[in-house]
Amino acid sequence: xxxxxxxxxxxxxxxxxxxxxxxxxxMGHGLLCALHCxxxxxxxxxxxDVRELAPEIRAHCDxxxxxxxxxxxxLARLLAMYEIVEIYHLAALLSTRGEFAPETAHQVNVGGTLxxxxxxxxxxxxxxRTVKFFFPSSIAVYGIxxxxxxxxxxxxxxDQFCEPHTMYGCNKLAGEHLGxxxxxxxxxxxxxxxxxxxxxxxxRFPGIISAETMxxxxxxxxxxxxxxxxxxxxxxRCFVRPDSRIPFMxxxxxxxxxxxxxQAPKRxxxxxxxxxASFSPCADDFARLVRGAFSxxxxxxxxxxxxxxxxxxxxxxxxxxxxxxxxxxxxxHTLEGAFRxxxxxxxxxxxxxxxxxxxxxxxxxxxxxKK
Numbered sequence: 001x002x003x004x005x006x007x008x009x010x011x012x013x014x015x016x017x018x019x020x021x022x023x024x025x026x027m028g029h030g031l032l033c034a035l036h037c038x039x040x041x042x043x044x045x046x047x048x049d050v051r052e053l054a055p056e057i058r059a060h061c062d063x064x065x066x067x068x069x070x071x072x073x074x075l076a077r078l079l080a081m082y083e084i085v086e087i088y089h090l091a092a093l094l095s096t097r098g099e100f101a102p103e104t105a106h107q108v109n110v111g112g113t114l115x116x117x118x119x120x121x122x123x124x125x126x127x128x129r130t131v132k133f134f135f136p137s138s139i140a141v142y143g144i145x146x147x148x149x150x151x152x153x154x155x156x157x158x159d160q161f162c163e164p165h166t167m168y169g170c171n172k173l174a175g176e177h178l179g180x181x182x183x184x185x186x187x188x189x190x191x192x193x194x195x196x197x198x199x200x201x202x203x204r205f206p207g208i209i210s211a212e213t214m215x216x217x218x219x220x221x222x223x224x225x226x227x228x229x230x231x232x233x234x235x236x237r238c239f240v241r242p243d244s245r246i247p248f249m250x251x252x253x254x255x256x257x258x259x260x261x262x263q264a265p266k267r268x269x270x271x272x273x274x275x276x277a278s279f280s281p282c283a284d285d286f287a288r289l290v291r292g293a294f295s296x297x298x299x300x301x302x303x304x305x306x307x308x309x310x311x312x313x314x315x316x317x318x319x320x321x322x323x324x325x326x327x328x329x330x331x332x333h334t335l336e337g338a339f340r341x342x343x344x345x346x347x348x349x350x351x352x353x354x355x356x357x358x359x360x361x362x363x364x365x366x367x368x369x370k371k
Contacts, residue, residue: 016043017062017082021069021116022091023047026213027136029057030255031088036060043085046078050091069112075119084123086132086262089116095140095168095219095310102167109171110178117182117198124197134262135179135202137273139246139314140169140219147312156315158204158275158322165313176202176273183272201261202273206247206318208254209338211346219310220246223286224343226299230290231348235298239307242284245316247277249331250338257329264327271326275318278331279338289339 018035022028028049035045044062047053053064067074069091078084091112098105113135120131143163144150153161164170179200187193207220215221215228222238229236249257257276287299323329333342 014081014083017046017084018043018086018088019046019048019078019082019084020061020088020090021048021112022089023061023064024049024051024053024057025090026210026216026251027208027254028090029212030210030251031090031258032057032060034255034259044082046082046084048074048078048091068108069115070107072115075115079119079122079126083127084119084131085129086134087116087120088134088258089113090136092136092171093168094216095138095166096217096307098168098171099166099306099310105167106171109168110174113171113175113178117178117200121182121186121197125194130196130199132199132262133179133182133201134258135175135200136258137172137176137202137204138169139204139206139318140164140166140310141173141176141204142315143169143313144315145313150312150316153315155317155319156275157319158271158273161315166310172204180272199266200272201269203254203257203261203323204273204275204318205254206249206277208251209248209343210251211343212251219307220248222283223248223281224347226286226290226297227343227347228350230294230297230299231351233296235300237300237302238283238287239302239304240283240311241303241308242287242301243282244308244311245280245282246311246314247280247317248335249276249278250333250342252342253278253332256332257323260327260329261323269326271322274323274326274329275320276323276329276331277318277320278333279335280317281335285335289335293339293344 020028020032023032032045032047035041045060047061047064048067050068052066058064065074093105093108117133120133124131141164142156142161143165144153144161162173164173179202182198183196183200186197209224215224222240226236226238290299291297320329
């Protein structure tokens with residue numbers, strides 16, 4: 001057991017709690033802050049990650065544990081200590097890393113999800129109320145067979161092309177199905193079953209761009225990686241072709257969509273899994289914006305065949321009409337707006353003035369994109 005887990009208070013057993021796994025990741029940062037600031041929050045925030053949280057992130061939690069979602073003993077301890085009313089299960093091994101260790105990815109991504117769903121069901125059995133469960137799925141669940149099909153497909157719906165090319169995509173699709181099972185069919189033949197122990201809700205996120213954290217080598221990280229490299233005065237070799245196109249959104253939009261979905265009344269939801277997206281640039285659109293903002297930016301395209309094949313299997317855009325209809329999802333950024341108001345100012349501020357390759361000129365950058 002980790003020191004953080006041992007130090008967790010046990011004096012007040014079964015306090016109501018919101019559990020966030022993978023709390024130290026890119027999405028965990030923003031979500032913990034949003035949950036901490038929620039005016040109507042009536043439950044403690046419990047964070048779980050395989051590493052100690054940074055102090056500024058830890059400050060948003062009531063208690064933090066260092067541990068693994070595959071650690072049954074730790075999860076049993078959480079079950080005994082808290083009355084968990086909501087779970088945000090962000091912990092996962094991402095797509096690029098998953099291709100180097102697919103069996104490990106399956107153990108973490110599917111085994112960990114199964115463990116958390118079982119924990120939610122046990123909590124529902126214990127306190128007699130459905131436990132809300134948020135599962136971040138991914139554009140990686142799609143598997144479009146070739147570029148011609150991708151170009152002709154248009155905006156892809158949730159039920160199309162669900163034949164993923166990566167272990168991560170397979171894992172996320174499995175997580176969606178497991179969530180539906182625990183929500184609607186769990187222990188179907190058991191005499192003592194309880195109906196709908198888990199209120200499972202999921203978003204298939206596109207590429208997510210964050211200005212607050214460093215890119216972590218994800219398959220869709222080529223856009224923010226370009227900006228970080230230019231702001232630091234480093235050359236950048238992009239691992240996909242200039243014409244590579246997938247949908248994106250900013251991290252604030254991802255957090256907002258998560259909270260909107262979790263706050264929506266169950267009766268308004270006509271499905272468990274929803275697409276969302278904001279804009280669908282190609283890699284060269286990012287490059288032109290960065291070159292316009294940093295006159296000495298050095299960007300070359302050197303596609304990696306493996307990572308390129310993954311990007312090519314994902315749709316150019318996603319049909320998010322169900323999310324717009326059921327829980328009023330609406331994007332807040334265009335590519336230009338995200339670049340102007342969110343990405344460039346915040347990412348550039350992370351680097352000392354001496355390392356910035358040139359003064360940031362946002363107007364020039366946006367003008368470059370329009371040419």
